[in-house]
Amino acid sequence: MSDNRVLVPLSASSTNRQTIEYVVRTALEGGPATLRLVYVHPPEIQADDQTARGQAVDDLLKRASVWAEEDSKQFEATLTVETAQLGMDKYLFSPSDIAETIARDAIETDTDRVVFDPRYDPGIGAPLLRPLEYELTRFDGFTVEEAPSGRQTRRTPFLARTSLPQIGAIFVISFAFYQILAADPTYWFEIVTGVVSAAIVAIGLSQVTFTRNPTWQTPARLVRHTIYIPYLLKEIIKSNILVAAVILHPKLPIEPRMTRVRPAVWGSLPMTALANSITLTPGTLTVRIDGRTLTVHTLVPAAREGLFAGDLERAIRFVFYGRDAAKITSPEDRGEAELIDSTDEPSSWEGDDGGADK
Amino acid sequence: MIETVRTVAIVGFILVGLFFTLVSAAGVIRLPDVYSRAHTASQADTLGAGFALAGVALALGFTTTSFKTVLLLFFIFITNPTAAHAIARAADEEGIKPWTTDDDRTDADLYEEAMTDE
Numbered sequence: 001m002s003d004n005r006v007l008v009p010l011s012a013s014s015t016n017r018q019t020i021e022y023v024v025r026t027a028l029e030g031g032p033a034t035l036r037l038v039y040v041h042p043p044e045i046q047a048d049d050q051t052a053r054g055q056a057v058d059d060l061l062k063r064a065s066v067w068a069e070e071d072s073k074q075f076e077a078t079l080t081v082e083t084a085q086l087g088m089d090k091y092l093f094s095p096s097d098i099a100e101t102i103a104r105d106a107i108e109t110d111t112d113r114v115v116f117d118p119r120y121d122p123g124i125g126a127p128l129l130r131p132l133e134y135e136l137t138r139f140d141g142f143t144v145e146e147a148p149s150g151r152q153t154r155r156t157p158f159l160a161r162t163s164l165p166q167i168g169a170i171f172v173i174s175f176a177f178y179q180i181l182a183a184d185p186t187y188w189f190e191i192v193t194g195v196v197s198a199a200i201v202a203i204g205l206s207q208v209t210f211t212r213n214p215t216w217q218t219p220a221r222l223v224r225h226t227i228y229i230p231y232l233l234k235e236i237i238k239s240n241i242l243v244a245a246v247i248l249h250p251k252l253p254i255e256p257r258m259t260r261v262r263p264a265v266w267g268s269l270p271m272t273a274l275a276n277s278i279t280l281t282p283g284t285l286t287v288r289i290d291g292r293t294l295t296v297h298t299l300v301p302a303a304r305e306g307l308f309a310g311d312l313e314r315a316i317r318f319v320f321y322g323r324d325a326a327k328i329t330s331p332e333d334r335g336e337a338e339l340i341d342s343t344d345e346p347s348s349w350e351g352d353d354g355g356a357d358k
Numbered sequence: 359m360i361e362t363v364r365t366v367a368i369v370g371f372i373l374v375g376l377f378f379t380l381v382s383a384a385g386v387i388r389l390p391d392v393y394s395r396a397h398t399a400s401q402a403d404t405l406g407a408g409f410a411l412a413g414v415a416l417a418l419g420f421t422t423t424s425f426k427t428v429l430l431l432f433f434i435f436i437t438n439p440t441a442a443h444a445i446a447r448a449a450d451e452e453g454i455k456p457w458t459t460d461d462d463r464t465d466a467d468l469y470e471e472a473m474t475d476e
Contacts, residue, residue, distance in 0.1 A: 180422070180425050180426070180429065181422075181426065182422075183422055184422075236404070236405060237405065240378065240401070240405045243381075243385075243397070243398070243401075244377075244378065244381040247381055247384055247385040247388060247389070247398060248381060248384065252388055252389075254389070254390075254394065254459075255458075255459050256390075256391070256393065256394050256456055256457060256458060256459075257456075257458060258393075258456050275443070276436070276439045276440070277439075279400075279401070279439030279440075279442050279443050280401065280404065280435060280438070280439045281401075282397060282398070282401040282405075283397065285393065285396055285397050285401075285442055285443070285446050286439075286443050286446070287393070287443070287446040287447055287449075287450050288447060288450060295450075297393045297394075297396075297397070297446060297456060299394055299397050341458075
């Protein structure tokens with residue numbers, strides 16, 4: 001191909017303007033170029049705010065294309081601008097998922113360079129530019145760089161936006177924790193010092209704790225958690241006895257197999273809760289999470305059957321989405337559970353849902 | 359009378375906790391590869407620590423200190439699976455293939471194999 005292609009992932013950032021200018025200048029110095037502007041959709045898009053967000057993304061990409069065309073006028077070589085939106089049909093969970101999506105797009109469109117905005121934020125909770133750049137170096141075929149920003153940017157890693165409800169929630173939690181640790185919660189001195197320390201914690205840590213505001217669903221989820229915890233305890237004790245019997249059995253009748261399931265659970269917090277519960281239950285151990293796919297090591301057939309029957313998954317759905325969501329059939333019936341020999345193996349429901357095959 | 363029942367319950371909890379910790383230790387020695395060892399190293403231990411802490415809470419009675427043991431249990435329940443997952447994930451990234459019933463490789467062989475693959 002005669003012209004060089006540059007891919008720029010964009011997000012709502014204050015340095016987009018400088019980044020576009022830098023990219024256009026460096027790309028056109030070497031002759032005609034094609035600029036591909038992509039927006040990678042963050043996880044947890046709720047159905048109701050999809051149209052509003054879609055509009056904002058369209059505006060962002062349109063604005064960036066206009067800037068690029070403006071900047072290209074002072075060069076002789078022609079610039080072609082194209083835009084794309086990625087990850088709408090997938091659940092992108094970690095920097096490696098996002099890196100893979102970007103890399104796949106770069107390889108498909110035969111791109112030579114990927115340039116990041118210094119404040120690029122893929123919207124997965126906190127700005128994760130460093131890990132993202134690192135993940136991208138695993139792929140061949142293109143170079144990765146970060147655009148220098150015009151003014152000295154103060155790097156603010158791990159700081160996300162915060163809001164009053166979030167600060168309030170942290171305040172309540174840390175105050176309650178302080179009173180549990182305090183010897184006598186009715187003594188006025190404990191109340192005053194509790195308020196002061198909770199305020200310091202709430203203001204100081206509000207930017208790293210929550211990424212979303214608590215909603216009216218939060219109390220309901222907490223109540224459902226109190227049902228979930230005894231259930232989980234029962235499961236843990238049941239499978240612990242099972243595994244203990246296997247370990248103490250003279251013949252050691254284990255049949256370890258790697259398995260893969262795709263639970264019908266969405267969002268990073270429910271997914272974390274499920275993966276943690278699976279690991280907490282003896283006999284099953286979460287090895288890897290890729291998007292919605294969990295790679296689980298199972299020790300005995302009974303534990304494997306329990307995993308494929310999806311009891312924990314159903315319980316997690318009950319906690320986070322209410323009773324109706326618990327009715328979805330088991331992963332085995334959905335065809336979203338399988339035994340695998342190697343974790344590199346593509347899953348049978350692969351489609352376009354990530355994975356090592358390509 | 360009540361005191362006797364309590365003492366028996368405390369001793370019972372501690373003994374059950376000790377039993378699961380012992381099983382966990384036996385599992386680490388007996389099981390064949392890093393994945394299955396990660397199972398028992400952290401999980402059976404969770405219940406061992408859980409029962410021991412329940413015994414401690416009972417021995418302390420209804421005081422603020424026993425609330426703290428419940429909190430301790432809560433933190434163990436969050437950190438233990440995280441550690442097990444980290445070990446398993448690291449093993450997977452090293453390319454270590456899980457042991458299955460039809461092979462007789464030892465831990466050292468599995469590691470050797472992963473190293474020569476690269």
